[in-house]
Amino acid sequence: MAQGIQIDWLGRVPYGDGLELQREAVAARRAGGCGDRLLLLEHPPVVTLGRSTRPENLRTPRAELLARGVEVHEVARGGDVTYHGPGQLVGYAIVDLAARGLADVHAFLRALEAALGEAAGELGVAAGTLPGMTGVFVAGSAPPRKLASIGLGLRGWVTFHGFALNATLDPGDFGDIVPCGLHGVEMTSLARELGEPGDARLFARTRDAVTRVFAERFA
C-alpha cells in the first residue's frame, strides 16, 4: 500500500479558516479521497481556549487582546490555552493511523515529537522530550524550555491538529497566557536558542527541515 505523506505549505491562514481546512481534509482522508497530509502554515496572532481552559491561564483580558489585534477563539478541544502567531510553524497532521497500522494515538504523539526533535537538531538546537510531558523541549534545559507544543484530535482513526513549532516568533508573545496551563515551563524559539535573528530565512530553513524530516519519517 503506497503511503507517503503529502506536505503542503499554505502560508498565513486565519485560525478559523485553518479549522475549516482541517475539517475538509479529515473528511477527504476518511473517505479515502486522499492519502495522509501534513498542512504547514502560520496563523495571525490568536489565542485559543480549550474546553478545560482555566480562566487564570489567560493573563490578559480578552477585550485588551482584541484591541491589540489578537484573535481569541474557543475551540472544541481538550487542553488549556495556547497562542499561535507569525513565526510559529504550525503543522496539521491529517493521518489515518489505522491505515498505517499505528492505532495508538500516544505512539503517534511520540512520533511527532521525535520528528520535531530531529528537525530542531538539524537546525542546530539539541531538543527532545521530557518524561511525562508532551511537547519538544531544549535538551537539558531546566526549567524546561519548550520549543514545540503538540495536541491531537482524532475522528475515527484520522488525526487532526498537530504541532506548533516556535521558529522565529518572540517567546514574549506567550506573555498573555500560561501555555497549556503549565506554570514553570518557559517558551522559547529556535531563533532564541540559536542566537540568530528571527527572520524569514530562518523560518524558511525551519520549514524545509520539518518538511524533509516528515517526508522521510512518514514515507
Add this chain to the structure above:
Amino acid sequence: MSIAVELPALGESVLEGTVARWLVKEGDRVELDQPIVEVTTDKVDAEIPAPAAGVIEAIVAAEGDVVPVGGLLARIAEGASATAAAPKPATAPAAKPAAAEAPKPSAAPKPAPAAAAPAPRATPVAKKAAAEGGVDLRAVEGTGVGGRVTRADVERGGRAAPATAPAAAAAPAPAPREAAPKRAAAASAPAPERPAFRADFGHYAIQEGDKVVPMSPLRKLVAEHMVYSKLTSPHVGTVAEIDLGGVSRLRSAHKDRFAETQGVPLTFLPFVVHATVRALREHPALNASVVGDAIVEKKDVHIGIAVDTEKGLVVPVVRHADRLSLAGLAAAIEDLSARARTKRLSADELKGGTFTVTNPGRQGNLYGFAIINQPQVGILRMGEIVKRPVVRTVDGNDAIVIRPMMYLALSYDHRAVDGAPANGFLHRVRELLEEADFDL
C-alpha cells in the same frame, strides 16, 4: 439488533476517556461512520463514529462521565441507512472499523516488512470470533471497509477453511504489551528513533512472566508532577528532631473528650499543621512561589495534606489553615482525607495549596525528603513517632529521659529560599511543637 458503541482503545497508554460532548441525542438517526460523541483523553480529543447506521437507542455515558476503554457509550438500534437507495450492508454492522476497530496495541497490525503473511486487519469482534472458532485470520478474505476482516467473513471463512487452532490464538491481544517494539513501531520510519537526550540510559525489555501494570491516569499525573518538580526546583533537605512529649500529654488528656465533642479523632497531624501555619506566618518566605523572575510571598496560607488512597497519592488543601483552630484543622483534615479516600473531592479542593505537609506514617519511617508540590517552595514530611532516650536537664542535672520523638524533614526550593531562613522556619515549627501551647 442493538449495536454497542464502546470507547475504543485509542492507544496503549490510554485507559479511559471523558465524555465531552454528545453530537446526537437519543432517537436520532445516524449514518455509519458519522461522529456521534466527542471524548477527551490525555492530550487527545477523539470523535467516535457510529459503528453502524441506525437510531440512537440509548445514551449510556453522560457528558462528564469517565469511561474506561471498552466501556459502553451508547447503543444503536441497527436500522436501514437513511439513504434508502443504498444497498443493505451485507456485513454485520458491528464490523465497521473506525470506532469498533480498536485493536489492543499489540494486536494492531503493524507494517511487517518481510513477513510472509502479515496478519490482516480485522475488527475486534472478528478477532474474537476467530479466536473462539479457531480460524486463522490470514486465511480469511476481508470484505469490510478497507479490506478488513469482519465477523461475517470469519464465520464464512471458518466453515470453509477450519484453520489450525493455535494460529488463531495469536489474534486477540495477549496481556503483556511490549513497550520497546511498540516504540519502534511508533516512529513508523526506517530511521531509528533518537533518544530524547544525548545519553540513552536504556529500556527494559519486558520478559515473559513479568507483570505489566499500566499506569493509571492518577499514577501518570503523579509521575509527571514529580519529574517536573525535580527538574524545576533544586531541592535541599534539612531535618529537625522534635520532642513531642508536650503534645503527646496534651493529646492523651484530651483525645477522648475531643473525639466525643468534635466527632473526629485527635491525631498528631493537626498539631504539626497548626505549628506549621504559625511558623509560616512568621516566615512568609516558605509560603511562596517562584513566578518568572520574582518570588511571590502569598497572603493566604492554604495547606496541602498528602493523603494515600487506594488509587494513589492525592493532596487535598485545607484553605485558610491559619484561620482555623486546632479542632477546626483536625476536622478539616479528617473530612478531606475521608473524602479523598472515597473519591468525593471536588477539583477545587485539590488546588491552590501554598505549602504541604505529608505524613507517610508507616512504621520504620525514620525520616525522608518529600518532593516539593509545585508551585510551592517547601514541604514538611513527618517521620515515625518513637520513644527514645534523650538528655534533658532535670533540676539542674543532666538526665536521660524517655520521650516520644519525631524527625521532621523539610524539603525546600533553593531557588527561593536559602539554608538559614529555611532552618529558621523549621526551628520555629519545632519550638511551637515543643512548647505545646495549643488551645483545646
